[in-house]
Amino acid sequence: MDDPWGISGPDFVVLYIALLGAVLLIRLIVSGVVGSRALRADSGRPVPPPTVYQLAFLAGGPDRAVDAAIAALVDRGQLRVNSAKQVSQAGARPSEPLEQAVYDMAQQSTTTTLRAYGRQSAAMRALEEGLDQHGLLASAAAKRQARTIGLVLQLAVLAFGLVRLVNGIALGRPVGILVFLVLVAAVLAIVAAVRRSKTGPRQPSAAGNRVLGQARSAASGPVPAGMLAGGVLLGGAAAAVALGGWAMYPDEELGAALTPPVTSFGGGGSSGGSSCSSGSSCSSSSCSSGSSCGSSCGGGGCGG
Numbered sequence: 001m002d003d004p005w006g007i008s009g010p011d012f013v014v015l016y017i018a019l020l021g022a023v024l025l026i027r028l029i030v031s032g033v034v035g036s037r038a039l040r041a042d043s044g045r046p047v048p049p050p051t052v053y054q055l056a057f058l059a060g061g062p063d064r065a066v067d068a069a070i071a072a073l074v075d076r077g078q079l080r081v082n083s084a085k086q087v088s089q090a091g092a093r094p095s096e097p098l099e100q101a102v103y104d105m106a107q108q109s110t111t112t113t114l115r116a117y118g119r120q121s122a123a124m125r126a127l128e129e130g131l132d133q134h135g136l137l138a139s140a141a142a143k144r145q146a147r148t149i150g151l152v153l154q155l156a157v158l159a160f161g162l163v164r165l166v167n168g169i170a171l172g173r174p175v176g177i178l179v180f181l182v183l184v185a186a187v188l189a190i191v192a193a194v195r196r197s198k199t200g201p202r203q204p205s206a207a208g209n210r211v212l213g214q215a216r217s218a219a220s221g222p223v224p225a226g227m228l229a230g231g232v233l234l235g236g237a238a239a240a241v242a243l244g245g246w247a248m249y250p251d252e253e254l255g256a257a258l259t260p261p262v263t264s265f266g267g268g269g270s271s272g273g274s275s276c277s278s279g280s281s282c283s284s285s286s287c288s289s290g291s292s293c294g295s296s297c298g299g300g301g302c303g304g
Contacts (some may be wrong), residue, residue: 012164016181019157020188027150027192034146050211053098054131056242058212061201064242065127066118069102070111070258071249072238079106085257086110097123112260128202136208147196154192158185197241216243277300 005014018279050058056068073079078091079102083278086108093103101121102114109117118124120239131137168175204212219239240248241255 004164006172009168010176013177013181014156016161016164016178019160020181020185023128023150023153023157024188025211026153030146030149031143034142041198048134048181050136050215052236052238052242053127054094055212055239056216057127057202058204059243060245062119062124063115063292064245065124066102067111067246067258068238068242069096069099069118070114071246072108072236073081073099073103073222074254074258075237075250078103080258081109081254087114087258098127107294110260113259115260117181120155129268131202131208134207137206138203138208140202144196147192150187151192151196154185154189158182160188161185195250222270 004202005012006121052072053065055067056065059066070079072082073094074087075197076091076094078089078094078099079087080090081087087106088108089103089106094100097116098121101118101123105114105117106147161178165175165178165182168178237250240250246259249258
């Protein structure tokens, strides 16, 4: 037999295409299964009452938490918004860590700028760590492990193709199609490596969704503004924005001014508008005059 490895060039091309497809399918299945298990994981441990910024993170990620902090500071007069939709300091520096991070950066800044800064702040890392400790976020380690498995498989297929390619070149066989397929495998390996290096927005776990659902139910129910439900003050601009985004800010004009333009799809895990979790209902709570609502909706050859 003159064929390398006992496999003809055309047969190897078919085999290699099948391997590429199989690895892609395995990556999708592993990622889906691991992600689903991580979201369903619930330790059953008692969860302390969440803060308004923890709820905001669960509802829309870091960007929503920053939005809630901006809303609180503007509502209290510690930040002001000018006609150019820029935010600047106006009052005393707050004591809450995330509010401090937002306040310190507010120097004729836009909401978009404050979001970018807030995502990288120590206060945001501490906020995320607190949610992790209480099991309210899906495991980032599980997602990374699944992506590592996918990357290893993709690199193995790439190496397999490269070995055959080198062998085919050494034997003077036509390898044009195999060169193309190896390039495809290399691109897929690079994509897998990039995906592994990026964790992406954290999703609430089953416990996190339960806590978030309880807060939304309480906020949309007939509870007077200012009452505590699950440890969260239902009244106030921060709670409204935390659960429903800028669309729920009590002052419509200010809310529109503070809403950043949509520049990507899901990049920060939140948007300026109201959003609802699956199965949740969006309704507005009744608010007394002067109070702010806490409701939300929240010619080449073969393969050697």
